[in-house]
Amino acid sequence: PESSEVFSWKFLHPLWQSPLTIPGGTRQSPINIQWRDSVYDPFLKPLKISYDPTTCLHIWNNGYSFLVEFDDSTDRSIIDGGPLENQYRLKQFHFHWGAMNDWGSEHTVDCKFYPAELHLVHWNAVLYPTFEEAVMEGNGLAVIGVFLKLGACHEGLQTLVDALPAVKHKDTVIEFDVFDPSCLIPSCPDYWTYAGSLTTPPLTESVTWIIKKQPIEVDENQLEAFRMLLFTSDGEEEKRMVDNFRPLQPLMNRTVRSSFQ
Numbered sequence: 001p002e003s004s005e006v007f008s009w010k011f012l013h014p015l016w017q018s019p020l021t022i023p024g025g026t027r028q029s030p031i032n033i034q035w036r037d038s039v040y041d042p043f044l045k046p047l048k049i050s051y052d053p054t055t056c057l058h059i060w061n062n063g064y065s066f067l068v069e070f071d072d073s074t075d076r077s078i079i080d081g082g083p084l085e086n087q088y089r090l091k092q093f094h095f096h097w098g099a100m101n102d103w104g105s106e107h108t109v110d111c112k113f114y115p116a117e118l119h120l121v122h123w124n125a126v127l128y129p130t131f132e133e134a135v136m137e138g139n140g141l142a143v144i145g146v147f148l149k150l151g152a153c154h155e156g157l158q159t160l161v162d163a164l165p166a167v168k169h170k171d172t173v174i175e176f177d178v179f180d181p182s183c184l185i186p187s188c189p190d191y192w193t194y195a196g197s198l199t200t201p202p203l204t205e206s207v208t209w210i211i212k213k214q215p216i217e218v219d220e221n222q223l224e225a226f227r228m229l230l231f232t233s234d235g236e237e238e239k240r241m242v243d244n245f246r247p248l249q250p251l252m253n254r255t256v257r258s259s260f261q
């Protein structure tokens with residue numbers, strides 16, 4: 001083929017300038033979860049979540065999303081059980097959202113988009129010495145995905161929303177020293193799980209995804225607070241931080257399991 005046919009900028013993601021498809025990728029994320037095709041697995045255990053709110057460190061606008069980062073130097077904030085063979089340490093959580101309420105989530109359920117999606121990122125500190133090494137291993141990471149839907153104001157999220165103006169620009173950080181992220185996780189224990197990847201660079205195929213069936217409710221003002229963040233640094237031409245989600249990826253040879261019938 002013509003050299004120009006082999007590579008074209010149109011294959012690069014507008015935000016991440018990285019290839020939209022990973023050559024040889026067989027377990028990429030996000031995916032559509034077709035409810036009727038998911039397979040109930042009676043051997044899946046309930047997910048155990050134990051977070052220590054004092055491990056919370058700061059909120060950081062990294063130019064893709066805003067991350068709430070945690071002290072992961074000990075096993076004080078961990079998850080265990082579910083589909084996992086080891087306990088995993090909480091490192092950070094962040095969100096993906098749209099410019100409008102009709103889209104914004106990364107995963108979809110029966111092709112339905114939610115206005116936003118929360119990701120709580122954990123790494124396998126039992127098997128790997130650092131997060132950076134765990135990122136490169138098939139069982140290195142576990143990410144809990146929680147859908148956000150438009151509804152009542154979420155009290156727990158509001159403490160986070162109130163701090164967002166301080167991280168409006170890329171590469172700004174604000175101290176945030178006590179927050180319990182379990183207030184953002186629905187009480188219903190039901191989840192889907194599948195083997196996937198990170199949805200932003202390095203897109204490595206190292207994630208056991210645990211997607212909660214029940215969404216949490218947030219109100220319009222809280223979603224608007226996400227949308228007033230900027231991708232751009234102070235002094236640059238302002239670009240609103242919206243639509244920071246990756247397109248759906250092919251399921252390939254994967255089965256999504258459910259913890260519920």
Ligand SMILES: Cc1ccnc(S(N)(=O)=O)n1
Nearest residue numbers: 119121143198199200201
């Ligand atoms: C820590 C990290 C990096 C990249 N992408 C993700 S994500 N969106 O898959 O949770 N998390």
Ligand SMILES: [Zn+2]
Nearest residue numbers: 094096119199
């Ligand atoms: Zn994410």
